[in-house]
Amino acid sequence: MSSEMDYIQSLASAQTYLFQFGGAFLICIGSIGCILNLIIFSKKNLRKNPCSVYFIAYNIVNLFQICVALSQTMLLYGYSISTTSWSNSFCRFTYFxxxxxxxxxxxxxxxxxxxxxxxTSRNARIRRHSNHLVAxxxxxxxxxxxxxxxxxxxxxxxIIEIIPNYYVCYSDSDGYLAFTNYYLLTKVILIPTLMIIFEICTIKNIQSSHRARVIPMSITAGNALNHGRSKDRQLIRILLINITVYIIFNIMTPVVSLYQQIVQYQSISLAQSQMNSFLTNMKTAVFLVVLSCAVALDVTLNQHWNLWKKTNNKNYSDVxxxxxxxxWESNLKKVxxxxxxxxLGIHxxxxxMNQFADLTEIEFSKMMNGDNAKILNQKNNAQYEFTRNPTxxxxxxxxxxDKGYVNPVTxxxxCTSDWALxxxxxxxGQHFNATGKLVVLSIQNLIDCSGKQGNMGCIGGEPIQAYEYIKENNGIxxxxAYPYEGDSNRCRFKAEGVGATVTGSTAIKSxxxxxxxxxVANIGPIAVAIDSSHTSFQLYKQGVYHEIFCSQIHLDRGLLAVGYGTDxxxxxxxVRNSxxxxWGEQGYIRMTRNKRNECGIATSASYPLVPKM
Structure with a gap:
């Protein structure tokens, strides 16, 4: 009997110390987790997604649960302070x-x-119901x-006195107690079932979209779908984690209830009773904290993260x-x-994990390409069209x-100056072919001075319009003479600094x-435009690039095709990037050739005409 009492006392002491010292720590960790999640989901690039609105509401509720429910549990089991018995009003509010x-x-x-x-539905009309108004x-x-x-x-x-001088917050209405019991039983069964059903439907939708690509109702919708795909996948993963945690911990409730029903007429020892109470209380505390940290960081990657920051000279505020x-962790998993x-030979x-690994797909596209898609998708207005000779x-x-036509990678x-580069x-390349001299021409000159021809500086532009400016301006x-600044500014062209001139431009058949x-084989390096709005392009390292979701018409990046081959x-x-x-293979990328104009590389290709020397 003495050993059993010692065991009971040990459990009671362990529970007291855990809630005294660990309770405050759990509240802090849980609250920080919820607050950080709220900050993340409130960021501009995420809050545009309706699912983030639900996660914001979800974390607000979790924060309230941690601050109220966990605090009361800590006070009750750590310091024997029952806050619910302070007054009827507080008792009812807590219960409610x-x-x-x-x-x-x-x-x-x-x-x-x-x-x-x-x-994730393939039906565009159904997808429209995923919006902020509905949320x-x-x-x-x-x-x-x-x-x-x-x-x-x-x-x-x-507040009811169940034994002398022992008060609890409870209901003495048999009808209400029966109602709450049936309600809890229904909730435990119905909610996880609904979650599983909806997640199965989501997974089926994703699998279906992989087999047959979703057809958007408009080009604009299609572009939004491309940009949002990575963010949607991230939100789905977060949702799956939260649902899994919720189901695992809540499945304990019916298990415990079933166990109590089975043993209700059996006599159990005080030690068993104390152990049951201890495990139930700890389950509640851990559950609330785990939910709040569903988007928590992987501490095993701290060393890798710090090394990556140092290598890429990255510095951030704490938030x-x-x-x-x-x-970064999300991109690391993708990589x-x-x-x-x-x-394995699949790709x-x-x-x-290059210098852009801390950006989402949307952030990368916006930072590197700006509104370039709107300009590059305009009709090609070159003076001439390239004539093929099939023989x-x-x-x-x-x-x-290898022949000296190409300057180093920039x-x-x-600044969205890829079109100028x-x-x-x-x-x-054409100037070198005519004169034998490889000069470095000013892209800042084009950024600042070709607005009249339709270019928009660091917002975006089009090579054909750049050639038009150079022709009208009698040189570049x-x-x-006109160094790169990485920002749009007033035009400061100097006639004495001209390095090359243009007589016209030629477009390749779209x-x-x-x-x-x-x-490319007979003329030299050709200016091309592609669809680069994919994480696979953002994080490309080496090999022959092949992206099945690339568009032939949604072009957002100007590049330079300097050759071709077979590997x-x-x-x-x-192709030379900027x-x-x-990034990539020392600044270059090898893009798939002869696969239905993948990524639109042949959609808007052109080169300038130069005077014969």
Whole structure:
């Protein structure tokens, strides 16, 4: 008997110390987790998604649960202070708020599940129901209904003395107790079932969209779908984690209830009773904290994260660091999964954690491409169209770098000057062909001075319009005469600094890869435009790039095609990018060739005409 009492005393002491010292720690960790989640989901790039609205509401409720329910548990079991017996009003409010936030937490998860099911549907009309108006309406109406549903707790719950000098907050109404028991039983069964059903529907929608690509109702909708895909996948993963945690911990409730029903007529020892109480209380505390940290960071990656920041010279504020770290970890998982499949031969290229690994797909596209898609998609207004000669025998491999036509890779920074770099790159090659001198031409000259022709500086532009400006201006300055600043400014062209002139421009027949191949082989480096709005392009490292979701018409980046070739039976275009030598293959990318004009590389290709020397 003495050993059993010692065991009971040990459990009671352990519970007391855990709640005294660990309770405050759990509240802090849980609250910080919820607050950080609220900051993340409130960021501009995420809050545009209706699912983020549900997650914001969900984390607000969780924060309330942690601060109220966990604090009361800590005071009760750590310091023997029962806050619910202070007054009838506080007792009723605690009882009422406990039921409301408990059901709202699961209700918001269900709404998020429904939203993911809607947004992944192949039916465009169904996808339209995933919007902010529906989200706010469901949250407001649902919250009001939940509060009305549990208003009896504000009337029928009182402080009751169950034994002398021992008071509890409870209801002495048999009808209300029966109602709450049936309600809890229904909730435990119905809510996880609904979550599982909606998530299965979401997964089926995703699998269906992989087999047959979703057809948007308009080009604009299609572009939004491309940009939002990565963000939607991230939200679906977060939702799955939260639902899994919710189901695992809540499945304990019916298990415990079933166990209590089985042993209700059996005599159990005090030690067993104490152990049951201890485990139940700890389950509640851990559950609330785990839910709040569903988007928490992987501490095992701290060393890798710090090394990546140092290598790429990245510095953040405390709040931004958490956000960037989450994005970085998400991208790391994509890179690891993709590269594993590439090693197995499923893909023809590999990804890497380059300097853009802390950006979402949307952020990267906006920072590097701006509104360039709107300009590059305009009609090609070149003076001439390239005429093919089908009888000409083309070489199997071309690389104009080996012949001195191409300058080193440039880093455009955060100015959308890729169009200017593509234009000057092609002109530098043609000028070299005519004079034998490779000059570095000023892209800043084009950024600042070609607005009249339709270009928009660091917002975006088009090579054909750049050639038009150079022709009308009687030349373009060299880089030395007009250095790059990475921002739009007033025009400061100097006639004495001219490095090259243009007499006109020639466009390659749109979407004709054979014509582009002949031009690259016989003319020199050609300015091209592609669809680069994919994480696979953002994080490209090496290999022959192949993106099945690439568009032929949604072009957002100007590049320079400097050659072509074949690698292990895979035809490719050799293309110079303008994001520095840390990106891709020393600043270059090999893009799939002869695959239905993939990524639109032959849709808007052109080169300048220069005077004969």
């Amino acid at each position: 708020s406990g039921y409301v936030v408990d059901v709202l937490s699961s209700f918001y998860l269900i709404l998020a599940s429904i939203d993911r099911m809607l947004c 706010y309406t469901c949250i407001i109406v649902g919250t009001i209904c939940c509060m009305l549903f549990h208003t009896p707790a504000l009337i029928l719950v009182n 931004e660091e958490h956000i960037r770290r989450n994005i 690891q999964a993709h590269n594993y499949e590439a090693d 023809t290229f590999w990804l890497g 000409v025998k083309l070489p199997d491999t071309v690389d104009w770098r 880093d455009q920074g955060q 593509a234009a000057t790159g092609s002109l530098e 300055d060299t880089e030395d 979407k004709d890869e054979e014509a582009l191949q002949e031009a 292990s039976g895979k035809d490719y275009w050799l 994001m520095g030598v840390k």
